[in-house]
Amino acid sequence: xxxxxxxxxxxxxxxxxxxxxxxxxxxxxxxxxxxxxxxxxxxxxxxxxxxxxxxxxxxxxxxxxxxxxxxxxxxxxxxxxxxxxxxxxxxxxxxxxxxxxxxxxxxxxxxxxxxxxxxxxxxxxxxxxxxxxxxxxxxxxxxxxxxxxxxxxxxxxxxxxxxxxxxxxxxxxxxxxxxxxxxxxxxxxxxxxx
Amino acid sequence: xxxxxxxxxxxxxxxxxxxxxxxxxxxxxxxxxxxxxxxxxxxxxxxxxxxxxxxxxxxxxxxxxxxxxxxxxxxxxxxxxxxxxxxxxxxxxxxxxxxxxxxxxxxxxxxxxxxxxxxxxxxxxxxxxxxxxxxxxxxxxxxxxxxxxxxxxxxxxxxxxxxxxxxxxxxxxxxxxxxxxxxxxxxxxxxxxxxxxxxxxxxxxxxxxxxxxxxxxxxxxxxxxxxxxxxxxxxxxxxxxxxxxxxxxxxxxxxxxxxxxxxxxxxxxxxxxxxxxxxxxxxxxxxxxxxxxxxxxxxxxxxxxxxxxxxxxxxxxxxxxxxxxxxxxxxxxxxxxxxxxxxxxxxxxxxxxxxxxxxxxxxxxxxxxxxxxxxxxxxxxxxxxxxxxxxxxxxxxxxxxxxxxxxxxxxxxxxxxxxxxxxxxxxxxxxxxxxxxxxxxxxxxxxxxxxxxxxxxxxxxxxxxxxxxxxxxxxxxxxxxxxxxxxxxxxxxxxxxxxxxxxxxxxxxxxxxxxxxxxxxxxxxxxxxxxxxxxxx
Numbered sequence: 001x002x003x004x005x006x007x008x009x010x011x012x013x014x015x016x017x018x019x020x021x022x023x024x025x026x027x028x029x030x031x032x033x034x035x036x037x038x039x040x041x042x043x044x045x046x047x048x049x050x051x052x053x054x055x056x057x058x059x060x061x062x063x064x065x066x067x068x069x070x071x072x073x074x075x076x077x078x079x080x081x082x083x084x085x086x087x088x089x090x091x092x093x094x095x096x097x098x099x100x101x102x103x104x105x106x107x108x109x110x111x112x113x114x115x116x117x118x119x120x121x122x123x124x125x126x127x128x129x130x131x132x133x134x135x136x137x138x139x140x141x142x143x144x145x146x147x148x149x150x151x152x153x154x155x156x157x158x159x160x161x162x163x164x165x166x167x168x169x170x171x172x173x174x175x176x177x178x179x180x181x182x183x184x185x186x187x188x189x190x191x192x193x194x
Numbered sequence: 195x196x197x198x199x200x201x202x203x204x205x206x207x208x209x210x211x212x213x214x215x216x217x218x219x220x221x222x223x224x225x226x227x228x229x230x231x232x233x234x235x236x237x238x239x240x241x242x243x244x245x246x247x248x249x250x251x252x253x254x255x256x257x258x259x260x261x262x263x264x265x266x267x268x269x270x271x272x273x274x275x276x277x278x279x280x281x282x283x284x285x286x287x288x289x290x291x292x293x294x295x296x297x298x299x300x301x302x303x304x305x306x307x308x309x310x311x312x313x314x315x316x317x318x319x320x321x322x323x324x325x326x327x328x329x330x331x332x333x334x335x336x337x338x339x340x341x342x343x344x345x346x347x348x349x350x351x352x353x354x355x356x357x358x359x360x361x362x363x364x365x366x367x368x369x370x371x372x373x374x375x376x377x378x379x380x381x382x383x384x385x386x387x388x389x390x391x392x393x394x395x396x397x398x399x400x401x402x403x404x405x406x407x408x409x410x411x412x413x414x415x416x417x418x419x420x421x422x423x424x425x426x427x428x429x430x431x432x433x434x435x436x437x438x439x440x441x442x443x444x445x446x447x448x449x450x451x452x453x454x455x456x457x458x459x460x461x462x463x464x465x466x467x468x469x470x471x472x473x474x475x476x477x478x479x480x481x482x483x484x485x486x487x488x489x490x491x492x493x494x495x496x497x498x499x500x501x502x503x504x505x506x507x508x509x510x511x512x513x514x515x516x517x518x519x520x521x522x523x524x525x526x527x528x529x530x531x532x533x534x535x536x537x538x539x540x541x542x543x544x545x546x547x548x549x550x551x552x553x554x555x556x557x558x559x560x561x562x563x564x565x566x567x568x569x570x571x572x573x574x575x576x577x578x579x580x581x582x583x584x585x586x587x588x589x590x591x592x593x594x595x596x597x598x599x600x601x602x603x604x605x606x607x608x609x610x611x612x613x614x615x616x617x618x619x620x621x622x623x624x625x626x627x628x629x630x631x632x633x634x635x636x637x638x639x640x641x642x643x644x645x646x647x648x649x650x651x652x653x654x655x656x657x658x659x660x661x662x663x664x665x666x667x668x669x670x671x672x673x674x675x676x677x678x679x680x681x682x683x684x685x686x687x688x689x690x691x692x693x694x695x696x697x698x699x700x701x702x703x704x705x706x707x708x709x710x711x712x713x714x715x716x717x718x719x720x721x722x723x724x725x726x727x728x729x730x731x
Contacts (some may be wrong), residue, residue: 027200027369036366037202038309039225039655044581046545061446062366062439065519066532078540083533102546104585107539115537142597 001033002055003153004064006083009075010100011048017166018073018145019050025154025162026054037061045102047079062098073148075127075141076100077112084119092121094148094189096140098128123147125188131181139181146185156186201370203363203681206334207271207301208233209370210341214297215377218246219267220256222625223654224275225310226364227303231273232657239376248295249651251660252596252625253278257285257300264298265391266353267383269345276304276317281321281596289354291393293408295385297345298354300326303364306485310361310653311345312576312593314514316485321356321383321462325409328462329357329421330438334368336460340421351408351415360484362516363439374651375607409463416450417467421460424468427452432504433476435459435469437489440482446519447526453527454480464489478502480525484517490585515628544584547664552712553579554645555684557587559692559710560615564589570613571606575599575627578652590617597626603641604634613700616643621651624661628668631705635673640703642696648714656717669707678702684710 005022009015019035026033036051051064066085072093074080080095087093095116099109116122126141134143144162149159160179167175201209202629208230211219223232235247250256253274263270274282279302285302302317321328329344331337334533337359344355385391388400418423433455441458457472459465473479479501481490492506504510510525511517520531547554556579564570574580574590575598582589592602603616618627623645634641645665651657661668669679678699682692692710697704 001276011545023200023367032369033200034366034368036362038361039229044548044578044653045543045547047543059368060442060444060449061519062362062368062442063518065446066534079543081540082535085532103541103543105541107541111539115539164476 001153002057004069005052005054005071005073005152006064006069007050007052007073008079008083009048010102011045011078013075013100014141015048015050015075018141019052021145021159021162021166022052022054022152024165025072025158028161029154029158031056032059034059036061047082049083050129071148071151071179073144075144077109077124078107081112081115085120090121091150092123093119094123094144094151096127096144097124098126123189125185127185130184130188134177134181136177136181136185139178142167142178142181143185146182147189148185149182150189195375196373198369198371200367201334201338201346202227202229202365202367203331203334203337203359204303204365205233206338206370207357207359207525208340208373209235209272211299211345212237212240212613213372213374213376214269214342214345215379216245216270216345217263217296217379218260218270219273220246220250220260221273222250222253222256222278223398223657224278224303224511224652225654226280226305226361227273227301228654228657229364229398230271230301241599243376249658249660254285257282257289258305260291260298260300261285261292264294264296265385267296269297269363269379269383271299271301271341273301274303275311276302276315276682277311278302279315279320282574286320286326286354287324288393290326290397291405292319292391292606293352293401293405294348294354295309295352295383296379297348299344299348300340300354300356302356302358302716304358304360304485306360312595314485316488317356317358318462318485318488321358321500322488325405326353327351327355327412327416329355329361330460330462330502331363332439332458332460334370336421337363338370338372340460343421351412353405353408353412355404356439357566360439360516381525409482411646413463413466413485416463416465419461419465422465422468424471425452425456425458428454429453430476432456432473432478432547433457434479434480434482435472435489437481440517441520443517443519443522444482444526446521447528459489459691463536464492469493475562478504481505482511482517482522502649545581546584547578547581551578552648552684552710552714553646554587555686555689555692556617556644556710557589558686559635559684559689559696560587560617561587561642562689563693563696564613564615567613567700568612572615572617573606573610573617575618575622577622579617579619579646582617595626596622597630600627600641600643601630601635604630604637604639607639607641608637612640614699616639616641618643618645619652620645620647620649620665621682622660623665624668628672631669631674631707632672634705638704642699642706642708645707647709647711649711650714650717652714652716656714656720665709674705674707678704678706679709680706681711682710684712
């Protein structure tokens with residue numbers, strides 16, 4: 001098993017909590033893992049990404065090579081496109097459709113969508129809206145993770161168990177509501193594939 | 195007991211230092227080194243053992259305090275980003291002459307590609323320059339193991355040891371096997387040759403000879419080091435030397451095993467014996483090293499005759515920026531670098547000052563007043579407020595090094611510029627601004643210094659700032675006249691007052707200090723969240 005995943009978004013959106021849960025699930029399956037993050041200046045509202053590599057064999061580089069990513073998971077549609085050179089030919093993009101506009105020259109959203117739709121394997125969903133419908137607007141991350149879950153190479157239960165371990169400290173209610181958000185996202189992805 | 199943990203490179207170093215029984219970590223925050231000290235601050239065992247972990251005012255005070263710990267025979271680590279080495283350099287270089295008593299490990303975190311820095315200087319040069327051995331782990335496990343090894347090496351060879359990491363090591367996570375049996379190094383034990391620590395010329399001359407002999411021995415140890423490895427390969431048309439994490443990028447391209455002979459280097463001085471061995475059996479040598487071409491230049495020499503040496507200088511590798519598994523491909527004969535072209539619709543998203551940040555109000559006010567003075571120049575400094583260079587403010591004209599805002603404004607004023615304004619943060623001011631302010635006061639330079647006080651070291655994530663609660667008294671003690679130390683609250687509603695004060699102080703023919711003071715909104719939000727959580731429990 002080998003999965004190279006790029007997590008993308010804007011500083012402050014919380015891509016790292018997605019990485020934490022996938023990482024936890026991977027460790028519990030005794031997979032090798034490397035996860036490179038960017039800290040410091042770029043976190044202040046700039047573009048941020050994290051490279052997450054999972055494998056049943058030892059991993060050499062902390063960074064994913066160009067054309068090497070099996071999956072790009074993005075909390076922001078334009079940010080998903082920023083890492084397109086890293087996407088493998090058969091790779092998937094799973095991205096939020098809701099733009100995060102904090103720059104004056106943000107492109108026309110239609111142009112962003114048109115570019116995204118050129119990607120062969122795409123799951124596009126409004127994670128903010130779905131999270132709100134689930135009654136947990138702060139779980140947009142989990143909706144996105146759910147939508148990406150069919151492409152992670154591990155069973156959904158393993159990811160749910162990861163959520164239970166990571167959020168366990170905050171009580172069963174928080175765990176359940178995050179798992180509900182995860183399932184809602186997963187349902188959208190599975191629907192899109194059919 | 196041995197156990198496995200998922201750790202950032204920085205965290206692996208921190209945990210190893212705790213397990214190695216350090217008495218203290220000495221550091222000033224700087225990306226990508228900050229998490230080492232933060233980890234120790236938050237670690238229960240370190241707290242129970244009373245490990246010193248309070249932030250220092252700057253890298254020089256950190257280095258010197260750690261040298262004091264070493265003098266009395268206990269262990270310490272010092273952590274800084276690469277440019278912090280410049281600040282610590284006086285102490286660091288001379289510690290090469292005093293040598294160490296208790297284990298002393300200096301961790302320099304370099305930032306090739308300048309993710310969060312003003313240059314990409316390579317700290318290994320400092321090691322070579324100071325005759326201090328350098329360790330450069332290639333993965334997080336080695337970061338853990340070599341931290342412990344480095345402290346032992348320091349004691350064994352009676353020298354400080356440097357560990358050089360880069361952003362991708364510091365800020366990347368992997369599973370690390372640790373041994374949490376903590377070593378005991380708690381006894382005070384003075385140096386055997388106590389005179390070596392008094393660097394009078396006569397003593398230093400003697401010590402220099404000893405240090406050079408010691409360095410030769412360290413070189414032999416590098417040939418035998420378990421962290422340096424010569425791995426033979428079938429194709430001797432080229433040998434590849436890979437330093438530190440460059441080894442990973444090489445192996446990423448050799449999943450079936452290495453085609454060329456490979457020399458992995460993680461312990462310096464350069465293992466000359468191993469390099470010679472490669473040179474004898476290979477037609478050319480490719481050097482993969484993160485940062486600057488230190489080894490390549492060394493191998494090439496000034497006359498550049500003999501063996502073909504390939505690397506950043508020869509054009510086989512990019513001259514600047516980080517290495518990657520992709521950009522070393524052509525040098526390995528594995529084809530071209532794949533295209534990195536992104537769709538044209540993708541727009542740059544530079545970092546920006548947070549919404550609601552006090553620095554924003556400072557720049558709004560400054561821009562409003564300074565518009566009246568077309569010749570004005572604003573000399574700024576290192577911190578979040580450097581982002582005032584970008585739209586919408588475009589308010590500053592220089593950023594060079596920690597503290598340069600005040601001294602550059604003074605120099606410009608000396609040369610006749612009016613108005614000369616300095617913008618510096620509270621933490622940067624106590625780091626390296628105070629001495630410059632004294633220069634300005636002593637020559638009554640007509641400058642206006644804005645100390646934008648957010649009560650924290652903001653850019654690195656909100657660490658304690660050494661001058662909090664003391665800034666007015668520091669400025670007054672340095673000699674700024676009390677009536678020209680003005681404190682304001684940077685909020686939109688106070689704009690008339692702030693602009694009026696700036697106008698008054700610009701026109702004062704001496705040193706004025708304006709202190710806009712409002713807590714960083716990031717630390718404010720974090721504390722509010724904590725309070726809420728506490729109230730709930």
